[in-house]
Amino acid sequence: MHQLTGLLATNFGSPSGVTTQDHYTRELWRLSGYFSVPIGLLVLGLIAYAVLRYRRRPGDDRKPAQFQYHIPLEATYTIIPLVIVAVIFGFMYSAENHVNKIAAKPAVAITVDGFQWGWRFVYPNGHVQIGTADYNNINTNNDLPVLVMPSNETVQLHVVSLDVVHTFYVKEFLFNRDLIPGINNVFDINVTKPGLYPGQCNNICGEYHAYMRFLVDVMAPAQYKAWYANQPACSITTAGVSAIQKGNCSVINAGSNFSGNTQG
Amino acid sequence: MTLLEQRTSITFEGHEPNLMEIVPGPRPHGILKYVTSTDHKQIGLNYLITAMIAFGVAGLMALVMRTQLIVPNNHFVSENVYNEMFTIHGTLMLFVFAGPFAFAGFGNYLVPLMIGAPDMAFPRFNNLSYWLYLGGFSLLMAGFLTNNGAAQFGWFGYAPLTEAIHSPGPGADLWLAGIGLTGLSGIFTAVNIITTVFTLRAPGMVMFRMPIFVWNILVTMFLILLAFPVLTSAFAMLWIDRHLNGDFFRAAHGGQPILWQNLFWFFGHPEVYILALPYFGIVTEILATMSRKPVFGYKGMIAATLSIGALSMGVWAHHMYTTGAVLLPFFAAMSLLIAVPTGIKFFNWIGTMWRGTIVLNTAMLFCLGFLSMFLFGGITGVILAQPVLDFQLHNTYFVVAHFHYVLLGGIMGGLGGLYYWYPKMTGRKMSEKWGKLGFALIFLGFNLTFFPQHDLGLRGMPRRIETYNAGMGWNFLNELSSIGAYITGVGVLVTAWNFFSSWRKGEIAGDNPWDGQTLEWACSSPPPDHNFEALPPIRSERPVWDANHPDMLTEVGH
Numbered sequence: 089m090h091q092l093t094g095l096l097a098t099n100f101g102s103p104s105g106v107t108t109q110d111h112y113t114r115e116l117w118r119l120s121g122y123f124s125v126p127i128g129l130l131v132l133g134l135i136a137y138a139v140l141r142y143r144r145r146p147g148d149d150r151k152p153a154q155f156q157y158h159i160p161l162e163a164t165y166t167i168i169p170l171v172i173v174a175v176i177f178g179f180m181y182s183a184e185n186h187v188n189k190i191a192a193k194p195a196v197a198i199t200v201d202g203f204q205w206g207w208r209f210v211y212p213n214g215h216v217q218i219g220t221a222d223y224n225n226i227n228t229n230n231d232l233p234v235l236v237m238p239s240n241e242t243v244q245l246h247v248v249s250l251d252v253v254h255t256f257y258v259k260e261f262l263f264n265r266d267l268i269p270g271i272n273n274v275f276d277i278n279v280t281k282p283g284l285y286p287g288q289c290n291n292i293c294g295e296y297h298a299y300m301r302f303l304v305d306v307m308a309p310a311q312y313k314a315w316y317a318n319q320p321a322c323s324i325t326t327a328g329v330s331a332i333q334k335g336n337c338s339v340i341n342a343g344s345n346f347s348g349n350t351q352g
Numbered sequence: 353m354t355l356l357e358q359r360t361s362i363t364f365e366g367h368e369p370n371l372m373e374i375v376p377g378p379r380p381h382g383i384l385k386y387v388t389s390t391d392h393k394q395i396g397l398n399y400l401i402t403a404m405i406a407f408g409v410a411g412l413m414a415l416v417m418r419t420q421l422i423v424p425n426n427h428f429v430s431e432n433v434y435n436e437m438f439t440i441h442g443t444l445m446l447f448v449f450a451g452p453f454a455f456a457g458f459g460n461y462l463v464p465l466m467i468g469a470p471d472m473a474f475p476r477f478n479n480l481s482y483w484l485y486l487g488g489f490s491l492l493m494a495g496f497l498t499n500n501g502a503a504q505f506g507w508f509g510y511a512p513l514t515e516a517i518h519s520p521g522p523g524a525d526l527w528l529a530g531i532g533l534t535g536l537s538g539i540f541t542a543v544n545i546i547t548t549v550f551t552l553r554a555p556g557m558v559m560f561r562m563p564i565f566v567w568n569i570l571v572t573m574f575l576i577l578l579a580f581p582v583l584t585s586a587f588a589m590l591w592i593d594r595h596l597n598g599d600f601f602r603a604a605h606g607g608q609p610i611l612w613q614n615l616f617w618f619f620g621h622p623e624v625y626i627l628a629l630p631y632f633g634i635v636t637e638i639l640a641t642m643s644r645k646p647v648f649g650y651k652g653m654i655a656a657t658l659s660i661g662a663l664s665m666g667v668w669a670h671h672m673y674t675t676g677a678v679l680l681p682f683f684a685a686m687s688l689l690i691a692v693p694t695g696i697k698f699f700n701w702i703g704t705m706w707r708g709t710i711v712l713n714t715a716m717l718f719c720l721g722f723l724s725m726f727l728f729g730g731i732t733g734v735i736l737a738q739p740v741l742d743f744q745l746h747n748t749y750f751v752v753a754h755f756h757y758v759l760l761g762g763i764m765g766g767l768g769g770l771y772y773w774y775p776k777m778t779g780r781k782m783s784e785k786w787g788k789l790g791f792a793l794i795f796l797g798f799n800l801t802f803f804p805q806h807d808l809g810l811r812g813m814p815r816r817i818e819t820y821n822a823g824m825g826w827n828f829l830n831e832l833s834s835i836g837a838y839i840t841g842v843g844v845l846v847t848a849w850n851f852f853s854s855w856r857k858g859e860i861a862g863d864n865p866w867d868g869q870t871l872e873w874a875c876s877s878p879p880p881d882h883n884f885e886a887l888p889p890i891r892s893e894r895p896v897w898d899a900n901h902p903d904m905l906t907e908v909g910h
Contacts, residue, residue: 101810102744116740124731131698135723138705142643143712152644153707155907162652165699166692173688173734180738181681187740188680204518226819227425252513253609255674255747259812262744264674268610269512269603273676286824290747290814292506294513295431298817 100125105262106281106306112183113262119179123172187263191276194244196237196312202247202254202267202289205296207233215319218326221299234325235304238312239282247273257290258304264290279306390475391881395482396461397777400770402482403453404848406489407763410444411844413437418801418837421830424822434818435504436523440492442507443527446627447534448489450759454630454766455576456485456541459569461777463545465872466563468554468890470882473547481540488533495523495530503527506816508620508671509590511601511612516594525594528587535580535587538626542573542580554871556890560654563870563893564647567654568633571661575622575629578665583619586612610677617668624758625664629657631762632697634769635719639701640894641772641866642716643708646906649700650893656693656700663690673739674746680739687737694730698723711866714787718768721795722761729757732806747816750809753802760798767794767847774851775865779877780858786850793843800836804829869894 100121102114144150201208206220219233237243247256249267257264265273289300307315319325380388386398416437420428429437460478464471472478495502500521505513514524549570553562562570590612592598599605601612640647647653663686669678670687701723710716732754735741745751774782808829813820820826864873873896875884888899892906 101807103810103812105744113740113744116738117735117744120735120738120741124734128727128731131702131727132724134702135705135720138702139710139712139720142705142708142710144709148709150709151904152709153907154646154904155707156646156648156650157652158649158703161703162649162696162699166652166696169692169695173691176734176738177681177685177688180684180740183740184680184684187743225425226821227823229821252518253510257747257812257814264743264746266675268675268677270608271610271675271677275676286812286821288812288814288817291510292435292513292816294518295435295504297435298431298819301821 103259103262106260106279106283106285107262108278108280109187110262112186116180116183120176123176127172189276190274191242191244194276195241197244197246198235198237200235200245200247200256200267201250202256202293202300203250204252204294205289205300207235207300207302208250209233209235211316211319213316213319214321214323215316216322216324218324219302221296221301223296223299226299229301229303233302235287235302236312236315237277237279237304237306238309239279239306241278241309243277243279245275245277247275252293253291254293254300255290256287258285258287260285266291279304282306282308282311388479390471390479392460392464392472392475392478393777393879395478396457396459398482399452399460399485400457402486402489403449403457404851406444406448407453408844408848409493410441410449411841413441413444415837415841417441418834420818421820422834423831424820424824424827426819429818431818432501432504435506435816436496436502438816439503439506439509439527440495443492443503443531444489445759446507446623447531448485448492450627450763450766451538451623452485452534454634454762454769455545455569455572455626456481456538458565458634458766458769458773459541459545459572459630462773462872463548463566463569464552465776465875465879465883466566466870467549467552467557468871468884468887469548469552470884472544473552474544477540478544481537481544484533484540485537488530488535488537491526491530491533495526498522498526508616509612510616511590511593511609512603514590514594514612515602525591528591528594532584532587535584538576539580539584542576545569545573546577554884554887554890556895557871560651561890561893561895563633564636564650564653564657565630565633565870568629568636568657571657572626572629575626575661575664579619579622579626582615586615586619589615610672610675613672613675614668617671619668620671621668622664624755625660627759628762629660631722631765631769632657634772635722635765636701636704637870638715638719638765638768638772639704641868642711642713642719643705644711644867645704645708646869646892646894647700648703648706649696652696653700656696659693660690663693670737670742673742684737684739688734691730691734691737698727698730713771714782714784714791715768715771715866717788717791718764718771721791722765722768725757725764725798726761729754729759729761733758745809747814748809749805749813749815752815753805753809756798756802756805760802764794767791770851772866773872774854774858775861776872776877776879778855778858779861780854781861781865782850782854782858786846790843790847790850793846794840795843797836797839797841797843801833801840802836804832804836808833864896864900867897867900869897871895874899 102117199210208218210216217233219231222228222231247265247267249269254267255264265275283306285304287302287304420426420434500523502523505519589600593600599607601607601609603609636647666686669683672678771782808826811825813826861877863877874888888895892898
């Protein structure tokens with residue numbers, strides 16, 4: 089039953105994000121809710137009222153009114169929506185500038201490569217996390233590639249497609265960005281809450297699109313530093329990837345040990 | 353006036369009357385008539401029935417998808433089959449059903465009748481359009497007979513997944529050719545209807561006396577002329593890439609995959625209004641007739657249609673917010689603006705019902721279904737028009753739910769139109785009892801299918817995934833959604849049964865069963881070849897009402 093209660097919660101059903109950008113997205117979502125719920129109810133109410141009130145019942149010999157224009161009324165319901173739309177646009181514009189802001193000097197810069205059907209995360213020192221899922225069983229998370237990043241720091245992701253169009257999508261980031269051959273896409277993420285978050289390709293990319301999943305492991309900055317120091321340059325953490333994609337680097341460990349519900 | 357009195361004296365006692373045949377001589381029947389007829393009514397019926405078959409086929413594919421998704425980690429169909437299903441489902445629904453059903457089916461049948469014309473401007477050309485369309489439908493289906501199966505990359509076929517190296521085999525080529533043919537058919541129909549409206553209106557039928565339906569079809573036809581050639585060009589480019597080693601969309605060779613998205617959506621967004629506007633027109637006609645009132649704000653309604661048409665040419669990149677390659681504020685502003693004329697339409701529809709005497713029959717119920725669902729789809733549209741929120745919801749089930757509310761809302765209007773004009777097409781009414789049952793099932797099933805999908809999207813379920821992990825919190829909502837799909841399927845079966853059984857057994861309707869207002873109700877049911885022997889005087893946008901109710905003319909002034 090708790091699946092349904094989500095809809096009745098204060099945020100008009102939207103989940104909580106875990107990034108600093110989350111604030112702007114959800115403010116905008118709430119604002120849209122404040123406008124659209126009353127307007128929707130008003131219009132629905134008017135329709136219901138008109139139908140019930142003016143329904144023709146048996147033995148009813150009312151004559152229908154034959155009016156056609158009411159210019160002041162028509163002008164009103166043209167101008168008010170224009171104003172509402174302008175207000176929404178204003179708030180959206182300011183939120184957009186916050187969400188899309190790119191830091192000149194991010195704390196960490198990671199390259200995210202998508203390919204049919206897996207992910208490769210390349211760190212500044214050349215360390216690579218790479219993986220493709222087990223195509224036989226979507227319920228196992230054993231072979232998923234893991235994107236490790238620090239919390240409370242600006243992480244800049246540079247997303248690159250190695251073949252077709254993919255989309256980097258992590259639900260808790262409230263964020264999608266496409267990986268398109270020929271387009272350089274860069275965005276900043278600042279996660280405030282450490283944890284394991286599932287991510288997934290969000291653009292149809294061929295046969296095993298559904299299996300193109302990954303995990304984001306957000307660690308406290310100190311923990312991340314320790315982890316990063318342990319990854320030698322040009323080392324690979326791999327999961328379910330054939331030797332060809334490993335290149336010349338030596339494999340130091342394999343498999344992620346994530347399982348169970350990601351919500352924690 | 354006298355004309356209409358004579359009309360009502362045509363009776364249907366036990367046998368089909370020999371309706372006035374203006375041109376004497378034998379007529380082809382059955383298959384031969386279906387193949388050769390250049391009569392706009394026959395061609396309109398051909399379109400309507402072919403489109404309904406496509407709806408059934410695409411609906412079955414939807415049921416396959418919902419069955420696959422009913423539980424996590426399901427293996428009802430393979431990945432490739434699932435990908436075929438959503439690709440061809442979307443393609444058929446958009447290119448073979450939803451568009452042609454309204455603008456070619458109802459458009460062909462009704463536009464000449466509503467403007468008092470004997471036929472379309474180019475009757476043979478019209479016949480060719482239908483056969484191109486049927487050819488397109490056949491090619492799309494033929495993909496399933498090829499060794500690699502039908503196209504598997506979604507109905508908007510993003511390059512470079514559609515390139516020969518990623519999607520080898522004839523399935524993708526048949527998809528290209530099939531859509532290309534339906535596109536050509538649409539362009540031909542547009543040329544035909546625009547010419548008809550501009551040249552064949554009856555004396556007195558000035559532009560501002562045309563029914564809203566005709567206005568909406570006219571604007572739709574201009575959108576087709578602007579949008580479809582771009583699609584055809586993009587398809588030609590992709591064909592060159594696939595077969596002649598072209599490099600339009602291959603990044604490694606200097607091509608630009610993003611170009612495909614721009615070209616496709618430059619067609620694709622006007623296409624959404626090509627699908628929606630005719631249904632707006634249908635609903636407007638039904639609401640006016642069933643409320644026994646003139647359309648409220650007739651000229652404002654036309655202005656709203658025109659501005660929707662104009663704005664729709666400048667919003668294509670709202671499908672591409674997450675590409676990082678478009679000017680977000682411009683497309684957001686344009687997309688949000690479309691809410692304004694759409695809102696005007698809603699208030700005009702309410703105004704049309706206000707203080708009327710509303711007959712709540714099946715056609716009207718479907719219109720109310722349209723109003724409520726399209727309203728919801730419109731509101732989620734305003735949410736998705738904002739790039740920041742689209743970053744969150746892009747390509748999730750929230751989007752799937754949004755556009756199904758919009759499109760299936762439209763289809764509800766189309767089903768209303770079917771109930772409304774069925775008596776004109778066949779001389780008989782569809783059963784009200786089965787009609788209301790069908791409506792209840794479709795309305796309930798539809799909402800059960802798609803309402804939970806909003807929440808699925810917020811919970812992060814991407815569209816077009818063949819299966820999902822059991823631990824994501826998506827299981828229950830998917831189950832609900834699939835059950836809803838089955839209920840919708842039963843509702844469609846009931847409606848289809850009603851449609852076919854009423855053809856022979858329905859209650860005899862007479863010429864003007866709903867006390868209609870526009871010209872199509874001035875000729876017999878079904879109308880004879882070349883439609884009219886004589887016309888009532890056309891002094892407003894509802895000549896038949898004026899003739900039948902001289903005591904209830906439209907009030908002048910506001």
